Amino acid sequence: MKNAKPDTILTHAGSDPRSNHGIVNPPVYHASTVLFPTVAAMNEAGHSFDGVRYGRIGTPTSQAFESAVAELEGGFKAVSAPSGLGAITTALLAFVSAGDHILVTDSIYGPNRLFCSDMLRRMGVEAEFYDPLIGAGIERLMRPNTRVVFLESPGSLTFEVQDVPAIAAVAKRAGAITMIDNTWATPLFFRPFDHGVDLSVHAATKYMVGHSDAMLGVITTGSEEIWKRLKANAVQLGTCAGPDDLYLGLRGLRTMGTRLRQHQETGLALASWLKDRPEVARILHPALPDDPGHALWRRDFTGASGLFAMELKPYSAQAVAAFLDGMELFGMGYSWGGYESLILPFHPEKLRTATRWKSDGPMIRLHAGLEDVGDLIADLERGLARLAAAS
Ligand SMILES: Cc1ncc(COP(=O)(O)O)c(C=O)c1O
Structure with missing residues (x-):
């Protein structure tokens, strides 16, 4: 439905009862192997991230959850991950290389901080933490090799609200990618792409799943270009979520x-x-x-x-x-x-x-x-x- 409001999207996104005997909820696809009828069909599927060719790369279950989150957040497409932290690390690894500098808010979720200051550092990426209230003043921290600016607003322990549009505007001018951990607000209460952010990360484990019974992450991208890079890197990393957890995420969205x-x-x-x-x-x-x-x-x-x-x-x-x-x-x-x-x-x-x-x-x-x-x-x-x- 065009111009549907968030509650309508939450109720229907990612579901197509008519293609499933009229059953309201989509089936859960447990899949590794996907069979192709011909060599031509196999070759064709080999070049796309959109279709279904191997369980790790995408199934109707992961695609249903991802399309629902992307629609809700007003993004281009999403990539699911086995946890919120898995979504964070997949997003970061997709956009950094040795020699890069990244800026990360000092209010960041602890395990994200550890990943940046330990594992990324070992890979030659310098993570510098910044005052969450820095706003447009982040300009003075930007370097020619600053590739990513990571935000979390509000911080999930200390609740500082960041000036997201001001920070995103500076990053954009400098050619850096902005990522936000949007778990606290969910796409319902904060729309990152309307504020200039490139990529939104969620611990779907929290409000999306909503029942404390599954680990799940999801990353939404604002553009096709960013999605392609993210998805290609997620596939290299083997990032994928389990079908039952994806189903619980999709079911959680309904309420x-x-x-x-x-x-x-x-x-x-x-x-x-x-x-x-x-x-x-x-x-x-x-x-x-x-x-x-x-x-x-x-x-x-x-x-x-x-x-x-x-x-x-x-x-x-x-x-x-x-x-x-x-x-x-x-x-x-x-x-x-x-x-x-x-x-x-x-x-x-x-x-x-x-x-x-x-x-x-x-x-x-x-x-x-x-x-x-x-x-x-x-x-x-x-x-x-x-x-x-x-x-
Ligand atoms: C703000 C925030 N981001 C990310 C995560 C990581 O999510 P997960 O536990 O699903 O890896 C958490 C978990 O507590 C969190 O609070």
Whole structure:
């Protein structure tokens, strides 16, 4: 359907019931070998990344998921990967060579930082980390050999909102490729290609899958030229996702709009409630009007997901453990984006090299799940009482 709105795309993209006996959901193709009827057909398929010629290169299942994400994000085409980190490394490896310099935001997801500062460095690529709030000032860091500028907005621990269009414009003038980790916003709340970004990476593991039961990544490209290079390199690397995980990703998309609206509403309710608590020093949530990133968020985003953070007043590690160990609804785990609420202590100061992270109290990240918001607040209230009692 032409000009379909995001919820309509989410409901129908990548599905074609008429070619499948009218069955609403597409079948899951478990495939390695693909047979060709003739030598001519085999030769023809040998030159294309669009068709189906070998399981690793693409199946109707991977193509259905990829076309749905690309349509949703308004990109040219997508490439799926076995995890979000796999999508990040595939994207980076496709565009760098020995001797290149890349710029990576200091707020970047930790394993992405490690890949850039360890593996890429060993391959002769210099990764320089930059202040996420640098905006157009990134110009002074550009070098003749700067090939990639990597953004993540907001950062998934510290929630700084980047001036994406300003950074992308500088990179474009300098001939560098811009990549963004768009996992927090999803294509529903931030559209990277409208802001000049070349390539958008997602940990589909989070909101796309949405049920904490699969690892999946996807990269969308803004142009055919970039897609061709990315796909050719993904094929060289052997990047491909498992069929059942791809199916779970596609199925997750069907409800992602509805889920995200609830994650947003509950996240904002929790953030607003926590903000007024005496145990809390500050909330890091760009949709709150007094957040330092709020103006940029309002300008560029159409919503907020359910992930945010808070800085507590100075409490001991023992008091924080009393708070977190006793939570009944909030689970403690490294992921987010599923239907369930999560809570996690973290230490941003250990992850910075270009900037210094300043906080006087412990940092806690929360993911607002789909439970009743009153029940979640009651769980937090009991937790904060334990925190205060243990100090
Ligand atoms: C912002 C962000 N990007 C990428 C990833 C990596 O995704 P995956 O765990 O699927 O490799 C994560 C995982 O937590 C993440 O939070």
